[in-house]
Amino acid sequence: MLSSKGLTVVDVYQGWCGPCKPVVSLFQKMRIEVGLDLLHFALAEADCLEVLEKYRGRCEPTFLFYAIEDEALSDEDECFSHEKEDGDDEDAVSSEKACTLAVIKPDAVVHGKTDEIITKIQEAGFDILTDEERATREAEMRLFYQHRAGEEAFEKLVHHMCSGPSHLLNLTRTEGTEDVVTAWQTLMGPCDPDVARREQPDSLRAQYGTEMPFNAVHGSRDSEDARRELALLFPSFKFSDQVPEAPLVESSVQPRLRVNALD
Incomplete structure (x- = not known):
């Protein structure tokens, strides 16, 4: 991630305190x-x-800034670099094909339906480039569903x-000839599980959804939305039209932003 083009801001925290939630929301926005x-x-x-040991025991949020440069940055007091040979990045995933985001929601996960749904996804002709099971954060989901912020059900959905x-x-x-976003929308079925059971009984929401917002799965609305959502939830994923990164990135820089009483 530190080798990504542009500016990377790292919130350094300790387990006893946790990350600064208001700043997470601010930076995501x-x-x-x-x-x-x-x-x-x-x-x-x-x-x-270990490289962040010097920041342990602090009582205020600490932020480190990293940026791509043509030459390696250096600092007499602190400097550590992460080199990429021949532009390779073992943690990055990329694809030349169009992609979309699929989310198996907490209601389906808690009922043990994840494996069944993934099997049906693969049987329908989809390839899974990346998969990850984790709990999402409130600030993350507020940003994720920002286009629905004015709706009555927004808080319940988050x-x-x-x-x-x-x-x-x-x-x-x-x-198949159908694009991946449309194909995934078709497999999911109508957003409301009751409607899905009437109109597309073989769809995932008809089979695994119960009622709104417990409709088992989420999918991007269009290709632009898919790009935004994938970038938000899979920041290391490289889109096919991205320019290769500079061969070397970064130094730990010491402008340190001190923010008081945010947590």
């Missing part, structure tokens, strides 16, 4: 406004990383998505 390819935000627990782990999938498609 800024990232959408400035551009997903230009601003990146990450969390790093100092207790788990609460549901943060109520337990979700299974996040990055899908592409190798079979």
